[in-house]
Amino acid sequence: MIKSYALRGRMSHAQESSYKNQAKYRLPYSESPVPLQELFQNTGPVICEIGFGMGKVTAAIAGENPDKNYLGIEVFKAGIGRLLWEIEKCSLHNIRVIEHDAVEVLQFMIPDQTIAAFHIFFPDPWPKRRQNKRRLIQRPFTDLLVQKLIPNGYIYMVSDCGDYADWALRELSETKNLYNAYEKFSPPQHWRPETKFEAKARAKNNSVRELFFRKAETSITAP
Numbered sequence: 642m643i644k645s646y647a648l649r650g651r652m653s654h655a656q657e658s659s660y661k662n663q664a665k666y667r668l669p670y671s672e673s674p675v676p677l678q679e680l681f682q683n684t685g686p687v688i689c690e691i692g693f694g695m696g697k698v699t700a701a702i703a704g705e706n707p708d709k710n711y712l713g714i715e716v717f718k719a720g721i722g723r724l725l726w727e728i729e730k731c732s733l734h735n736i737r738v739i740e741h742d743a744v745e746v747l748q749f750m751i752p753d754q755t756i757a758a759f760h761i762f763f764p765d766p767w768p769k770r771r772q773n774k775r776r777l778i779q780r781p782f783t784d785l786l787v788q789k790l791i792p793n794g795y796i797y798m799v800s801d802c803g804d805y806a807d808w809a810l811r812e813l814s815e816t817k818n819l820y821n822a823y824e825k826f827s828p829p830q831h832w833r834p835e836t837k838f839e840a841k842a843r844a845k846n847n848s849v850r851e852l853f854f855r856k857a858e859t860s861i862t863a864p
């Protein structure tokens with residue numbers, strides 16, 4: 642399977658100790674569906690973030706929204722350690738983390754129509770033409786995202802790579818049962834805190850583009 646990531650980095654001592662001590666917030670990868678209400682011990686909406694990096698934004702959003710549940714999927718161990726450290730430091734109880742490729746996690750672990758939203762902030766851009774096939778946001782993966790969303794659930798993606806943003810706009814626009822909540826790119830969603838990648842992009846005067854799509858209320862078509 643083509644991977645949308647390259648494994649990198651090592652954990653610091655603090656990250657390693659949070660990784661071990663906060664194991665209850667880590668969910669091991671398995672090929673069986675996860676009962677999400679049982680996982681979070683409530684019936685609140687579940688927002689899934691793919692590729693949270695160091696997890697600072699995940700922790701900030703989760704801290705601001707204690708009535709919502711956040712499921713983070715990442716392959717970067719140091720980032721997972723860092724988010725678990727934030728969970729410990731800020732006593733966050735509404736985050737769970739899965740350390741595995743998001744494509745397989747969605748395929749095997751996430752039941753259909755259970756996710757209220759997907760957050761995908763600054764996915765690896767894979768800018769060279771020959772690398773484009775590694776981009777996460779493309780069909781049929783976007784079909785899988787729609788399959789997992791509840792009706793009216795949303796996909797919110799942000800990128801500082803103009804070519805990827807245009808590519809994602811096309812891929813998402815062509816995905817069945819999904820519609821753009823705005824005309825083309827979305828205005829900035831002010832509730833989203835700035836990430837390290839965003840600060841770097843802005844320092845280089847690279848434009849940051851946001852995409853906000855919603856799943857249609859119903860997929861039943863008229864006869």
Ligand SMILES: C[S@@+](CC[C@H](N)C(=O)[O-])C[C@H]1O[C@@H](n2cnc3c(N)ncnc32)[C@H](O)[C@@H]1O
Nearest residue numbers: 645646692693694715716717742743762763836
């Ligand atoms: C460029 S970083 C952005 C991190 C973070 N969202 C931010 O804005 O700071 C992209 C992250 O996505 C993760 N990633 C890429 N493909 C993934 C996949 N298929 N499953 C899980 N994580 C993935 C990478 O490990 C990396 O940490």
